[in-house]
Amino acid sequence: MKIAVYGASGYQGKLVLAEAIRRGLTVVLVGRDAVRLQHAAAAVDLSSPDVRVAPVDDHDALVAAFGTADAVVNCAGPFAPTGAAVVRAAIAASRHYVDTAGEQPYIKAIFDTFGVQAQAAGVTVLPAANDACVPGDLIAALLAERLGPLEEISSIHLIAGGGGPSRGSLRSVVESIDIIMVGGLVYHDGDWRVGLPPRKTSIILPRSAQAVPVAKFPLPEVVTIPHHVQVRHVEGLAEAALAARLSVPIDPSIISGLPEGPAEQARATQRFTYLIDAVALDGRRARGVVEGPDTYGTTAVIAVESVRRLIADSAKPGVLAPAQAYDPAAFLHSLLPHNVRWTVQEGEEHTAGN
Template sequence: MSERSIAVVGPTGFTGGLVVDALLRRGMAVRLVGRSLDRLTSVAARHRNANPELCPVLEWERERIAEVLVGCAAVVSCAGPFVEAGRPVVEGAIAARVPYCDSAGEQPFIRWVYEQQNDAAQSAGVAVVPAFGFDYVPGDLGAAIAVDGLGPLRRVDVVYAVQAVGTSVGTRRSALGMLRAPCLQRVDGRLVVERLGARRRQVDAGFATVIAGSFPGGESLMLPRHLQVDTVITHVGLPGMLSPAGRWASVLPRVLSLPGLAPTLDRLVGRGAAGPGARARAGRVACHVEVEAEDGRRRAVLVEGTDPYGFTAAALAELATRMARGNVDATGSCAPAQVVDARGFLSATGYTVREVTPAG
C-alpha cells in the first residue's frame, strides 16, 4: 500500500471499527487515532497483516490532533458525541490541511461546521463534510435526485424509517445530547425551533406504511447549501414507543434535561450492547424524500437498503478513499451532494433509489 494513510479518529467504537474494516477492504493504509493506546492496540491486533499506525492523543485539542494528522491523505472521524469531542478534530484537520468527513448526527455540531468552519476550510483548500452516514446522506442525495428539472423548491419532506431498532453505545450517547438540544427545522427560509414530534407524516417505506414524527435532522442545514428551498422538515419513524411520532415525544426532552439526570443516563446507555445485533442490521431501512416545486409539481423518491451502520461505514470509507486519491474537488464545509454524484454514490454503497408516488 503505497498511498498515504487515511486517519480514523475514534476507531475503537462500533462505527469506527466498521470504517477501519471498510478502508482495509479497499486496500487503503490506515492510521488509528484515539485517546487510549491500549484500546488502539486492541484494534490493531485484529488487523496485524495491515499493520495500521497507532497515534494516541492524550490531550484532546486542536494542536495535538493536527500533529498526528499531518501527512494523512484524508481523515474520518467517528469520535462522538460530536458536540463534546468533534470540534478539535475538525479544527485539527483544517490546520493540517487534510480533507475531512465524519459520522456525526447531532444538529448543533453540523450547524457549527457549516457556519463557523467553512471559511477556514476554503482557505486551507480542503473539503469538510459532516454527517456523512445513514444520517443524513440518503436524505440529502435523495433530494438532489428528486429535484432534477423542477427548479426552485417550496418544500422538502424527508422521512427515515427502519424495520428494527438497534443502536451502538456512541449513537445512544449522541442521541441523549440531541434530545436535550433545541429541535431546528427550516420553515419559510428560516431556522425555527419546534418541539420533537411536532409534525407527523405518513409514507409508504416499502416494507411498511410508517407514521413518522419530526426530528432535528441534518437536511434543514444541508439542502440550502446546494438547493433553492424554503422549507425542509426531517422526520423519523421507528417501531414501538421510540418513535418521535409517539406520545412521549413532547415530554421526553424536558425529562432528559432534569437536573442531575444526565450522568445517570450516560452510565445506563453505556451498559447496553456495544452495537446492534444481526437481526437489527439485517432489517430493511428506507428514506422517503418528497419535494414540492414552487409551481406545485411534486416528486418523491425512496432510497432503500439494510444495515444503517454498514452503510455509514461504506459511505465514509468510499468518500475518504476518493478524497485520498484526489477525486473530490470541492473545498469548504460541504453537504453530501456537493462532493459526490447522488445516484452513482448510492449505488456504490449498496443502496437503491426509485421514484415513488408522492405522499402528499
C-alpha cells in the first residue's frame, strides 16, 4: 500500500510520513522543493526516499506524482489558495484523496465543486481528515442513530496546552481571518449562513459542574455533518478565550520567524476535549465526548487511517463526509490505542470507547 504525501516537508506532513511508515505503508514525498523533501525523509529516517517535485501550479507533474501511489494525503496548508489544484490532480490521476484541512470555507468549496468529477473518476475525496472533524462527524452520526431527526447539533472545541500552533496553522488562520472574525458558517434550514447568533454562550464540562464561556467558531464539521444527518441547525463553538485570540489579525511577516511547530515534549502536554451536543425534534438530548492528546499527532493518525481504509475497503465515489465513508464506531475504536477516548450518552444510557 503506497500513499503520496503532498506537502511532505511541512510540520504536519512529516508527522503523517512518520505515522505512515510506522504503519508499514510505502510513501511518496511530493512537494515543490527537492531539498526540503530530502530533509523531511531524513527527519523520519527514510532511506532511499521516493521524492517527486511537483509545484502546485504544475498539474501534469502533480498527476504524474500521484499516479505512482494508491492514494493522496494533502498536508500543505493553508488549503484555500492551493488545495483545489491538488484535489483536481488526484481526481485526474484516479486516486483517492484525503487532506488535513481545517479551513471551513475551503472544505465547503470542495464539497460544492468536486462531487461530480470524483464520481465520474470513481474516486473518493475526503477533506478535513483531522483530529476534530473526523471524530466529531462520526459521533454526530451515532447521536442521530439514537435520537432520529435532530433540531440542532452544537460542536464545541476545548484545547489546553500543546506549545502553540505550527507555522502552517497560523498561515491558515491568516487565510481564514475574515470567516473567523464573523464566527464562521452556521448550517440552518438547509443552507450554510453567516451572521446567526450562537444558541449557546457557555457549556458544562464533562464530569464537572463548571461552566465554560464559548463563542462561535468556524469548525469543519459544521460543513460535513449536514451531508448525512437530518438536522435543522448545526453550529461550531470554541472556548471563548481561544476564539478571541484567533480573531486578532496576525502579521504574516512574523510567522516565518517562528518555530516550525510545537516540540514533541510540548505536544505531549496537550489535551483536547470535543463535545457534540444534539437535541432531537422531540426535545430529547444526547452528548458525544471525544478526549485525547496531541492534536497534530492525532491528526496524523486519523489521516493515515482514513486513507488506509479508502485503499483497503473503498467507499462510494464522490466527495464524502467521514461518516459516509467509514463505519463510525469501528473508526472511533481504531483510535483507542492512541489514547483517544469517546463516549455517547443519552439520559442514563452510556456507550463508551474506553
